Amino acid sequence: MADNTxxxxxxxxxxxxxxxxxxxxxxxxxxxLPPLRQGRGAGYPPENLARARAIRAMRELDRASLTDIRxxxxxxxxxxxEAQAALLTPQPGPLNSAAAYLxxxxxxxxxxxxxxxxxxxxxxxxxxxxxxxPEGPPNAPGRRTPTRTVTVxxxxxxxxxxxxxxxxxxxxxxxxxxxxxIRSSLKExxxxx
Numbered sequence: 001m002a003d004n005t006x007x008x009x010x011x012x013x014x015x016x017x018x019x020x021x022x023x024x025x026x027x028x029x030x031x032x033l034p035p036l037r038q039g040r041g042a043g044y045p046p047e048n049l050a051r052a053r054a055i056r057a058m059r060e061l062d063r064a065s066l067t068d069i070r071x072x073x074x075x076x077x078x079x080x081x082e083a084q085a086a087l088l089t090p091q092p093g094p095l096n097s098a099a100a101y102l103x104x105x106x107x108x109x110x111x112x113x114x115x116x117x118x119x120x121x122x123x124x125x126x127x128x129x130x131x132x133x134p135e136g137p138p139n140a141p142g143r144r145t146p147t148r149t150v151t152v153x154x155x156x157x158x159x160x161x162x163x164x165x166x167x168x169x170x171x172x173x174x175x176x177x178x179x180x181x182i183r184s185s186l187k188e189x190x191x192x193x
Contacts, residue, residue, distance in 0.1 A: 006036050006043025016052035017088075023052060031055055031070055047078060053085035061087060153179040156186060 013020045026032045032051050035042035051073065058064040058072065073081065153161040153175055161179055 005046055007046045007049060008041070009044065012044065012049050012052050015049055016056060018052050018056055026052070026055060026066075029066060029070065031066065031073060047081075050078070050082045050085045053088050054081045057084050057087045151175070155179055155182050159186070 009020050009023050012018070012023055016023075023032065027034065032048045032055075033045045035044050037043045054073070054076075055066075055069055058069045059066075064072070076084070148164055149166055151163045151167055151172065153163070155161060159182070161175065161182070163175055167175065
């Protein structure tokens with residue numbers, strides 16, 4: 001990939017499946033080649049696309065540290081970098097921030113009905129299908145539902161940590177520390193990506 005055209009960080013991000021802020025971190029750590037033009041709309045050497053994919057491959061497949069990756073990149077030829085980049089699947093997954101990841105695990109996807117679900121319901125005799133209760137819904141006024149204690153630790157306006165059950169003071173203190181660690185990791189720019 002050795003021509004003199006320029007490529008934007010957005011193009012590298014889209015093609016390599018790496019967030020722009022991660023690419024900026026890699027630039028600051030000399031893992032990627034510096035821009036050909038400085039300032040707004042800076043252009044980068046096209047070799048950075050293969051380098052970004054190679055770094056991602058070494059991180060994901062080899063679990064290599066950025067220090068180790070930097071050493072390896074300095075000794076690799078462009079052909080070796082391209083070969084390392086080719087180890088990644090051609091279609092990068094969607095880019096997700098830490099907050100999006102936390103939201104995805106906090107709200108698990110609802111089970112998808114099978115394609116023949118309506119047919120299976122039609123085969124159930126009508127007299128065996130669930131009927132509404134004559135007493136009304138379970139949470140109707142006058143009915144008590146068991147209460148459950150849930151402690152909410154607010155990380156930021158979009159992220160909360162919910163813990164169900166009674167928490168002894170020592171355990172609550174541990175969860176406060178965990179919430180503080182998550183808060184600080186979401187505030188700091190990525191150092192290790």
